[in-house]
Amino acid sequence: MKKALVIAPDRISDALMAQPLLALLKARHPRLVIDALAPKWVGPVLARMPEMGRVFPSDLTHGKLQLSARFMFAQQLKNEGYDMAYVLPDTLKSALIPWLAGIPLRVGYRGESRFGMLNVSHANPPRNGRPVMAEHYARLALRPGAKPPAELSEPRLRTDPTRIAATAERFGIPPQTRLIAFCPGAGFGPARRWPAAHFAKLAQMLRRSYPYAQMITLGAAADADAAAEIAREAPFVRNLCGQTSLDDAIDLLALSEAAVCNDTGLMHVAAALNRPQVAVFGSSDPRQTPPLSQAASIMWLQLECSPCLKHECPLGHLRCLKDIEPEMVFVELRKLLHRP
Ligand code: SF4
Missing domain, CATH: 3.40.50.2000 (Glycogen Phosphorylase B;)
Incomplete structure (x- = not known):
């Protein structure tokens, strides 16, 4: 062997x-x-x-x-x-x-x-x-220079329902809760971070249309500020940034009915779990690093300056992200939530 x-x-x-x-x-x-x-x-x-x-x-x-x-x-x-x-x-x-x-x-x-x-x-x-x-x-x-098969498999992660249930219980999330996860961070820099105020507005729209849904924010401790800003405007969003291990975050994403993610590791995790998600792209290039899942919908404005691949907006306006209005993400998310 x-x-x-x-x-x-x-x-x-x-x-x-x-x-x-x-x-x-x-x-x-x-x-x-x-x-x-x-x-x-x-x-x-x-x-x-x-x-x-x-x-x-x-x-x-x-x-x-x-x-x-x-x-x-x-x-x-x-x-x-x-x-x-x-x-x-x-x-x-x-x-x-x-x-x-x-x-x-x-x-x-x-x-x-x-x-x-x-x-x-x-x-x-x-x-x-x-x-x-x-x-x-x-x-x-393959041999150097050989072409890979036309159809490569998409990344997929194993999940375990017993473990997911135990993780949910540990975080006080009752069974049958309909979760919507936000991943508002981006360690790469602000040019990949959809504004927290937009996340908060989206949360308020979702609250009106899906009052039964529990929204959570997931991410590293470094993302806690963005999550706290969301929670200030939308206090019903539970801030779990910095409180989960990566394993916990994988379990909670697996449990989520849908997610809204910046171009981060958790966006790719949500894709590998095949969860419906809206993936918001700013300075990065979704043609290079797309979420590899049919259940993902990409929001990317393709401005003339984009993708600049910078950590911070060199033009100072961050229009690639600011101009993605919460209503636009809401419409996409609603389509995913109602997909048979
Ligand atoms: S230069 Fe354009 S693509 Fe780059 S961060 Fe600014 S608005 Fe976004």
Whole structure:
């Protein structure tokens, strides 16, 4: 039985985009065991992928070499007998561990002079010439230069109804509650954050049309300010930002009837759970990082300046997001809520 180790990216969204690679590897080698080495904050999404075996969580952070920690991981993995490693990040550091662990086949894209560490290296297209990330990663399952199948699977996460019910109970959400989740954060910066005042206005419209629905905000502690601003204008929205683990947030999104998300990791989680959602895009490009789900509706104004891919609006007006009126999102959301 062959064993593969995936060196996972350090963002939730990118980790989700790795699943079509796993599915392709399993389709080609059904008995292949696939494990992953992943930053601990993305581990929960990998652990819920049906193709995944074990996930080794790490504290390795982007931008730091942490040589002794990498050496220790390599020693630990040496004993696991991996036949191949798929290195998803483009950095030299990420290729170090499988090389130090002596994994015979080491596959990845060229980058940061890591030629010696990879022995199956694919030409790395420039960022603006790449296919969507899911396809970019999936190509690593093939010979360099080969075309992936026309139809790649979409990222999907496993859910467990018993666990979801337990999570809901822990947060005091009664059974049968009809949840609508807002994900108002965006760690990347304000140019990806739909204004909190717009979220609040949307919440008020939803309250009038669906008085039985419980609205919640989900996100990291850093998103709590945006969530608090929403709750000031719409106090019936329960602020759970910073109060959930990623596993909790996945369970609560799985339970939600619909979601409204900025272009964040949770947007991709909602897509992988196939939950109906309106995904609001500002400075980023939904052609590159779309929510991969038929149940998602994308709001993107395609202004002349968009996508600028900036953290903050260089023009100072943020029209790409401000001009997406709450009424527009409400209309889309209503369509999703009433879809048979
Ligand atoms: S320049 Fe345009 S796309 Fe970029 S943040 Fe400003 S309004 Fe949005």
